[in-house]
Amino acid sequence: MDAALARAWVQAIAAAIDEHTDQLTQLDSAIGDADHGANMRRGFSACLDALADTPLETPGDVLVRTGATLISSVGGAAGPLYGSAFRAIGRALAGPDAGAEQVLSALTEGLTAVKRLGAAVPGDKTIVDAYTPAVAAFEQELWEGGGLAAAAAHAAEAAEAGARATTTMQARKGRASYLGPRSVGHQDPGATSTALIFRALAEVTVR
Ligand code: ADP
Ligand code: MG
Numbered sequence: 001m002d003a004a005l006a007r008a009w010v011q012a013i014a015a016a017i018d019e020h021t022d023q024l025t026q027l028d029s030a031i032g033d034a035d036h037g038a039n040m041r042r043g044f045s046a047c048l049d050a051l052a053d054t055p056l057e058t059p060g061d062v063l064v065r066t067g068a069t070l071i072s073s074v075g076g077a078a079g080p081l082y083g084s085a086f087r088a089i090g091r092a093l094a095g096p097d098a099g100a101e102q103v104l105s106a107l108t109e110g111l112t113a114v115k116r117l118g119a120a121v122p123g124d125k126t127i128v129d130a131y132t133p134a135v136a137a138f139e140q141e142l143w144e145g146g147g148l149a150a151a152a153a154h155a156a157e158a159a160e161a162g163a164r165a166t167t168t169m170q171a172r173k174g175r176a177s178y179l180g181p182r183s184v185g186h187q188d189p190g191a192t193s194t195a196l197i198f199r200a201l202a203e204v205t206v207r
């Protein structure tokens with residue numbers, strides 16, 4: 001992954017969020033406060049502006065900038081969580097062109113950052129429920145000899161399955177946890193946006 005690919009990833013995320021803003025808002029209106037679509041759209045549109053401003057030479061520069069922009073532009077839980085994730089991913093991608101193994105460690109650092117900040121574990125009905133299986137599938141594919149594009153494709157599938165699996169979970173973190181058992185039966189908005197982020201990575205890596 002070079003700086004151009006990192007940029008393309010952020011642009012693909014922004015496009016996917018744009019396309020799915022209403023879906024994310026509807027999911028968040030069922031178990032939250034109906035702002036996840038708007039939060040994500042504001043954040044990634046600010047990222048596009050921030051990236052347009054500056055020549056960024058490494059994938060790490062692009063993704064650290066993305067993380068910092070998400071933290072400063074998105075209120076709510078998801079902004080700091082995704083912001084910390086992208087900052088951690090970026091910090092692990094120093095150098096002009098990261099290989100698939102390095103991308104795996106970077107994605108893992110991002111997950112660690114989300115868990116450190118939000119203290120969620122798998123099963124809590126959060127971002128972690130899509131992100132954890134995505135990283136596992138990415139790693140599995142590399143282990144089986146696949147490259148970056150194949151790993152990202154498997155990660156996207158696993159993230160989508162992980163997001164769907166949040167439907168039957170009871171939320172134990174974030175706003176949805178206030179609903180207790182009434183949070184069951186709805187797919188988690190944050191896990192759903194995480195699946196969009198991994199799908200975007202899969203899209204740009206096959207180009
Ligand atoms: P808010 O809940 O503040 O309105 P958003 O609606 O933008 O923020 O984001 C909600 C999403 O954030 C949830 O669907 C969930 O996936 C995620 N989330 C909330 N708290 C946590 C946490 N502690 N760890 C991981 N993800 C979390
Ligand atoms: Mg919300």
Ligand code: MG
Nearest residue numbers: 033035076077
């Ligand atoms: Mg909110």
